[in-house]
Amino acid sequence: MAEVVFIGLSLASVLLLVALGLAITYGAMGVINMAHGEMVMLGAYTTVLTRIYLHLDILAAIPLAFIATALIGYAIERVVVRRLYGRLLDTLLATWGVAILIQQAVRLELGASFFGLHIAGLGPGLQNVAVPPELTGALTLGSVQVNAFRAFIIGVTLLLTLVTWLLMYRTSIGIQVRAIMRNPRMAAACGIDVDRVNALTFAYGSGLAGVAGVMVSGFKTVFPDMGTPMVVDAFLVVVVGGVGSLLGSVFSAGLLGQLNGVTAFLANDIIARAVVFAFVIAVIMTRPRGLFSQKAR
Amino acid sequence: MLTLDVVDAFYGRSHALHGVSLGIPEGAITAILGRNGVGKTTLLKTLMGLMERVTGTIRLAGRDITRAPAYRRARAGIAYVPQGREIIPDFTIRENILMGAFARPGRRVIPDLVPELFPYLMQNLDRPGGVLSGGQQQQLAIARALAADPKVLLLDEPTEGIQPSIVEEIEAIIIRLNSEAKLTVVLVEQNVAFARRAGHHFAMMEKGRAVAAGAMAELTDALVHRHMAV
Numbered sequence: 242m243a244e245v246v247f248i249g250l251s252l253a254s255v256l257l258l259v260a261l262g263l264a265i266t267y268g269a270m271g272v273i274n275m276a277h278g279e280m281v282m283l284g285a286y287t288t289v290l291t292r293i294y295l296h297l298d299i300l301a302a303i304p305l306a307f308i309a310t311a312l313i314g315y316a317i318e319r320v321v322v323r324r325l326y327g328r329l330l331d332t333l334l335a336t337w338g339v340a341i342l343i344q345q346a347v348r349l350e351l352g353a354s355f356f357g358l359h360i361a362g363l364g365p366g367l368q369n370v371a372v373p374p375e376l377t378g379a380l381t382l383g384s385v386q387v388n389a390f391r392a393f394i395i396g397v398t399l400l401l402t403l404v405t406w407l408l409m410y411r412t413s414i415g416i417q418v419r420a421i422m423r424n425p426r427m428a429a430a431c432g433i434d435v436d437r438v439n440a441l442t443f444a445y446g447s448g449l450a451g452v453a454g455v456m457v458s459g460f461k462t463v464f465p466d467m468g469t470p471m472v473v474d475a476f477l478v479v480v481v482g483g484v485g486s487l488l489g490s491v492f493s494a495g496l497l498g499q500l501n502g503v504t505a506f507l508a509n510d511i512i513a514r515a516v517v518f519a520f521v522i523a524v525i526m527t528r529p530r531g532l533f534s535q536k537a538r
Numbered sequence: 539m540l541t542l543d544v545v546d547a548f549y550g551r552s553h554a555l556h557g558v559s560l561g562i563p564e565g566a567i568t569a570i571l572g573r574n575g576v577g578k579t580t581l582l583k584t585l586m587g588l589m590e591r592v593t594g595t596i597r598l599a600g601r602d603i604t605r606a607p608a609y610r611r612a613r614a615g616i617a618y619v620p621q622g623r624e625i626i627p628d629f630t631i632r633e634n635i636l637m638g639a640f641a642r643p644g645r646r647v648i649p650d651l652v653p654e655l656f657p658y659l660m661q662n663l664d665r666p667g668g669v670l671s672g673g674q675q676q677q678l679a680i681a682r683a684l685a686a687d688p689k690v691l692l693l694d695e696p697t698e699g700i701q702p703s704i705v706e707e708i709e710a711i712i713i714r715l716n717s718e719a720k721l722t723v724v725l726v727e728q729n730v731a732f733a734r735r736a737g738h739h740f741a742m743m744e745k746g747r748a749v750a751a752g753a754m755a756e757l758t759d760a761l762v763h764r765h766m767a768v
Contacts, residue, residue: 420637427624430586432612432641432686
């Protein structure tokens with residue numbers, strides 16, 4: 242059973258990395274970013290490309306994926322999302338479009354396939370990433386044997402969650418983000434450059450999703466559509482946790498990850514999905530603002 | 539200090555200000571008067587840059603700021619104390635005050651005026667803003683505006699909904715901020731007695747237009763009766 246809980250924890254970790262970015266962007270800016278899952282996918286492809294072209298492993302891919310997806314996130318905010326603040330449904334549709342564009346760009350190898358060229362690592366096929374030898378095998382924690390790579394995922398998530406918390410609660414930019422979450426108009430009247438802070442927040446959230454993509458690539462196949470289910474799961478986490486609440490996202494990711502993991506162990510994956518969805522529906526019916534919403538005063 | 543030249547402002551499709559031309563003299567208190575819903579709050583939002591669409595020209599010390607976003611106006615020296623205070627309940631009193639300081643360069647510090655004017659806030663810096671009474675929250679909102687080290691202070695009904703004992707205190711503070719700290723004050727007020735006591739100039743609004751303006755001595759009872767009697 243300890244092993245099952247551990248697997249649940251590693252699933253929850255990936256979920257949390259994806260959801261943290263959404264919790265901040267949805268909470269601070271009221272933007273439903275459907276292209277967030279594509280950041281996970283791009284993070285996973287960064288791992289593939291890093292191995293093929295730079296001959297480096299997953300560890301080196303983490304910072305590269307963060308930088309690449311943060312830059313792409315920044316560009317999406319500047320070009321598309323910026324013009325849609327205050328129009329929730331429009332952000333959903335527009336970012337969905339962006340998501341499809343990104344998927345196709347990967348599938349069509351950035352357009353090279355039209356000219357009969359092939360870029361190794363891209364294209365519609367499946368890609369696999371080898372986990373480096375130091376992260377394979379098992380670790381012994383007390384009396385329990387745990388998978389080393391899953392332990393690594395949990396460690397990276399703990400670290401990034403801590404960094405995010407410090408950024409949000411101990412830095413000037415974090416105070417600005419939180420002020421915008423509570424009252425964007427007043428934040429602007431206090432001299433906060435809301436546009437700039439929003440762009441940086443969006444980039445940071447995208448970067449976290451990119452790192453999650455690196456983690457996912459270690460235990461799942463990498464392919465152009467892989468981000469779509471991720472964004473759905475991450476939104477479930479945000480909705481259950483409460484919009485704009487970091488703590489809520491942490492708890493809710495843990496809860497949903499474990500619920501999924503344990504049910505999958507006791508029954509099977511399909512039942513586990515059903516149980517998770519039933520739980521989320523129950524939460525939305527009884528606590529529409531989520532379990533930890535600060536707006537539900 | 540601040541001049542408006544044929545300014546129109548809109549909320550979506552509804553036309554809220556109609557051709558308002560007005561001068562706010564430097565170093566004085568200008569009271570904006572009128573009944574509810576005539577555009578007084580809209581006027582302050584227009585000055586702060588919080589309206590969706592504005593036409594005409596707004597100048598701050600001669601500089602055209604009509605197209606400047608709110609945060610640039612804040613950094614140029616306009617501070618806003620909105621109706622309803624809009625402090626952040628789950629931020630500490632310190633964080634609420636320091637929010638204002640994003641508008642000024644350098645390290646964010648609580649200005650010297652704040653402990654002098656609001657000793658209660660200074661003794662409770664680490665408590666959340668939400669536990670304060672209405673009057674204390676009003677003081678907090680003023681302290682936040684002062685943290686920006688502003689030149690112009692926009693106050694929207696600062697004594698509305700506050701227990702009478704604190705109203706006088708807040709009135710005295712507003713007068714001091716103008717006379718001692720030399721702030722230019724734009725004061726939206728329903729209380730004509732206070733406006734007359736504190737203000738040097740006035741502007742009377744009706745249906746989104748400035749219908750009269752001038753020195754406070756020119757604010758006759760007939761004018762008040764015509765535009766403010768319910």
